[in-house]
Amino acid sequence: MLYRLLLVYLCSFSVWHTGFTQSAPEFDFYVLSLSWSPEFCAVKPDNRQCGRGYGLVLHGLWPQNERGYPQDCSSERLPGQLLQSFTDLYPDTGLAFHGWKKHGTCSGLSPKNYLQLSQTLKNQFVTPAPLQALSSPLRINAQELQAQIVAANPRLTPAAILFSCADSGRFLQEIYVCYDAQGEHATSCSAEMQRRSQKSCGQGSFLVRNLR
Numbered sequence: 001m002l003y004r005l006l007l008v009y010l011c012s013f014s015v016w017h018t019g020f021t022q023s024a025p026e027f028d029f030y031v032l033s034l035s036w037s038p039e040f041c042a043v044k045p046d047n048r049q050c051g052r053g054y055g056l057v058l059h060g061l062w063p064q065n066e067r068g069y070p071q072d073c074s075s076e077r078l079p080g081q082l083l084q085s086f087t088d089l090y091p092d093t094g095l096a097f098h099g100w101k102k103h104g105t106c107s108g109l110s111p112k113n114y115l116q117l118s119q120t121l122k123n124q125f126v127t128p129a130p131l132q133a134l135s136s137p138l139r140i141n142a143q144e145l146q147a148q149i150v151a152a153n154p155r156l157t158p159a160a161i162l163f164s165c166a167d168s169g170r171f172l173q174e175i176y177v178c179y180d181a182q183g184e185h186a187t188s189c190s191a192e193m194q195r196r197s198q199k200s201c202g203q204g205s206f207l208v209r210n211l212r
Contacts, residue, residue, distance in 0.1 A: 027063035027070055027106065029187050032121045032177040035059040036131075037091065038209035039166055039173050049091035053211050055134070056127055057091040059174060060099040061118040063106045063181075066190045073106035086115045089122065117183045125177065126152040134210045141205040142197075149175070160186035162193055165201035172208045173200075 034056040041050035049057060063070055078100035083093055090096040096115075104114040128148035130138055140148075146158040156177065166173040176197070178189040189197075 027181060028065045028190070029063075029181055030107075030121075030179040030183050031062040031064045031189070031193070032118075032125070032179060033059035033062060034122070034125065034175045034177070036172050036174065036208065038212050039171050041212060042171075042209060043166075047092070051212065054091060055131055055211055056125075056175065058089060058118065058122050059095070060103055061107075061114070061121065061183075062103045064178075064190065064193070067192050069103075070106040071102050076105055076111070078104070078111045082111055082115065086119060089115060089119050121177075121179065121183060124153075124155075128152040131208060134208065136210050138208040138210075139205050140208060142201055145172075156186045157188075159188040162189050162197040163201050163206075164197060165203075165206050169201050169203040170206060172206050 035058075037049055037054035037057050041047065044050070078097055080093075083089075083096055086096075090099070100111060100114065104111065107114050107117075109117065128145070129152065130140065130145075130148055142163055143158075145163065146161045149161055150156050150158060160178045162176040162178075163172060164174045164176070165171060176189065176193065178187050178193070179185065180187045
C-alpha cells in the first residue's frame, strides 16, 4: 500500500513539474506556424482579424512527426476562461479552440501549459526587418527571407525555417519554425516538410502582401 501511494505521488509530481501527462502521445518535434495576416485577409476580408494592421499572427503550435502528425488525441476541453489570460495569443478565439482540439491535445501538456509554451515561442520570434511596417508588396525568395529571419533571431538556423505559399506559389502564406519536442531549441524541419514547402513555394520568388 505504501509503495502504491509513493508511486502515485511521484507520478503526480512528474506531471506537475514538467507539464506533461502520462498518456502523452509521442511526437518528434513542434512546428510553430505563423500566418501572414494580409494574405489570409486577401481571401477572407470579413474575418475579425482583418483591417487591424496585423502582420505575422499565430496559426498554431503543432506536434509533428518525421512523417505525418498526431491529431485530436483526447476529448479534454480548453477552458474558455483560461483564454482571458492569453488575449493577444491568437487573432481569433475560434482558432484557439480549434488549435487545442486538433493539436494541443497531442502535446501531452495541460491547456494552460500548452498556451504558455505557444505564447513563449510566439513572443521570442522577432519579425524580420523587411516585414515590419510593410507599406507595399515585397518580392523576395526563400533563401533571402530565411537569412533575414536568422539575422533577427540568432537562435534559429535556416534548416529550422520553412514557408508555405498561396496561389500556386505566388504569395507568402505562412512561416514555419521547427523546435524540439520540449519546445526549447530550434531543430531541422523534417524532409517531408521540406518537400511540401518546396512544392508550395516552387517559384523562384514570392510576393509578401503589404500590411492593411
